[in-house]
Amino acid sequence: MKIVTWNVNSIRARLARVVEWLASERPHVALLQELKCVGEAFPHDAIGELGYNALVCGQKTYNGVAILSLSPIDELARALPGEDTDEEARYLEAFTAGVRVASVYVPQGQAVGTERFAYKLRFLDRLAAQARAMLASEEAFVIGGDLNVAPNAGDVFDAEALDGEVCFHPDERARFCRLMNLGLIDALAALHPEAGHFSYWDYRAGAWTKDQGLRIDHLLLSPQAADRLGASGVDRRPRGLEGCSDHAPVWCELDIG
DNA sequence: ATGGTCGCGCTGCGA
Numbered sequence: 001m002k003i004v005t006w007n008v009n010s011i012r013a014r015l016a017r018v019v020e021w022l023a024s025e026r027p028h029v030a031l032l033q034e035l036k037c038v039g040e041a042f043p044h045d046a047i048g049e050l051g052y053n054a055l056v057c058g059q060k061t062y063n064g065v066a067i068l069s070l071s072p073i074d075e076l077a078r079a080l081p082g083e084d085t086d087e088e089a090r091y092l093e094a095f096t097a098g099v100r101v102a103s104v105y106v107p108q109g110q111a112v113g114t115e116r117f118a119y120k121l122r123f124l125d126r127l128a129a130q131a132r133a134m135l136a137s138e139e140a141f142v143i144g145g146d147l148n149v150a151p152n153a154g155d156v157f158d159a160e161a162l163d164g165e166v167c168f169h170p171d172e173r174a175r176f177c178r179l180m181n182l183g184l185i186d187a188l189a190a191l192h193p194e195a196g197h198f199s200y201w202d203y204r205a206g207a208w209t210k211d212q213g214l215r216i217d218h219l220l221l222s223p224q225a226a227d228r229l230g231a232s233g234v235d236r237r238p239r240g241l242e243g244c245s246d247h248a249p250v251w252c253e254l255d256i257g
Numbered sequence: 258a259t260g261g262t263c264g265c266g267c268t269g270c271g272a
Contacts, residue, residue, distance in 0.1 A: 009272085010264055034272085036264065061265055062272095108272050116271090148272095202272090204261035246263075246272085 001097060001254050002027040005144030005217055007105070007200070007247035010036040011066070014245055015043050021238050022050050027251060028070050029096060031103035031144040035064030035089075042066065053096075059089035065105050065145070071097040080104070082126035090123070098257045099225065100134065104145035109166045117166070120148065124175040131220070132182050140225040140256065143184070146200075146247065147218050149176045151186075154195025155215035167216055185226035187219035187252035188234065197234050200247045208239060217250045228255040 004027040008014045011032065022030065030052070035042065039058035047054050052068040057078045067073055073096045080091035093102040107123055110116035127143075134141055149172045153159035162168040180186065188197055198213025207213065221229060232252040239248040 013264060034264095062270090110271075202261080203263050206261085 001029070001099075001256050002251055003029045003031070003099075003101065003142055003144065003219065003254060004249045004251040005031040005033070005103070005146075005219055006249040007033040007146040007217060007245060009034050009245040009247065011042060011064075012037055014243070015046055017238055017241060017244060019046055019050065021235075021249065022047075022052065022068075025235070025249075025251075029099075029101055029142075030068040031101060031142075032066040032068065033064075033103060033105040033146045035066055036061060037064060055092060055094055057089045057092040063089045063105055065089060065092045065103040067092055067094050067096065067101060067103050069096040076100065080123070080126050080130055082129055083122065098140070099254070100137075100139060100141035102130075102141070102143045102145070104143060104147070106146060106148045108148050109172070112164070112166060112169055121171060121175060124149070124172065124179065128175070128179045128182060131179060131184060135183055135222060138224060139222065140228065140254075141222045142187075142225055142252075142254075143220040144218070144250075146216060147176065148216050149173060150214045150216050151176045151180070151189075155198070157198070157212040157214070167214060180220070183223060184220040185223065185229070187221050187226075187229055187232045188215070188250060190226065190229065191232050198248075199234050199250050201239060203246050217247055219250055219252050221252070225254060225256075229253070230255050
């Protein structure tokens with residue numbers, strides 16, 4: 001069973017690219033981020049025609065996450081616990097196809113030292129608290145999404161130049177490390193530990209052409225899910241197409257069901 | 258080059 005995470009950077013602007021990719025790759029579950037629309041504006045018809053059920057947590061203009069599945073989807077949560085005043089659509093959790101999944105969009109953080117950066121760090125702490133609670137169930141689950149953190153030096157195109165920058169700041173990396181040390185397995189890194197498996201390339205400055213990317217999109221597996229991990233990868237192909245997202249899909253294959 | 262390019266939605270913000 002293939003599970004994918006993909007920051008699509010507007011589901012409406014990206015619909016043709018997303019439909020084309022889903023039709024070609026047929027993942028059983030797709031965790032999407034940055035829909036940039038409210039739930040009513042989500043293209044339910046086009047996605048439904050492909051055979052996918054869709055659970056959407058939308059918001060006007062910004063953020064928005066979704067879970068697509070070829071199996072029925074049972075919603076578990078549409079917000080990350082821990083901050084009642086947080087109204088940004090960044091977390092959706094559900095049970096589908098015999099596995100619990102979460103689609104998460106961690107705040108980018110804007111600039112180090114800003115309120116947005118502090119919000120990002122708090123969000124990562126809240127995600128760790130949620131992961132800890134989920135791990136207590138001792139069940140197979142997958143937390144997938146745009147974590148907006150490149151965990152290691154090999155996950156950025158220039159570790160020296162980017163050290164201390166947003167998405168590669170020591171405070172973010174420490175929180176990511178703490179999250180993983182709860183007992184999660186990075187589906188991509190577990191099978192492909194070498195450097196350079198980027199998932200995001202800025203639209204600007206020819207980053208894609210120069211392969212100046214970051215690995216910030218992740219599939220985090222519980223031990224029970226990791227036991228079933230058969231393959232994983234980043235599909236760079238859709239990043240090179242006309243009208244593409246600035247993120248590539250990251251996928252894993254679980255021997256479940 | 259404190260730049261560069263997107264998407265949203267109509268002015269600048271967030272990424």
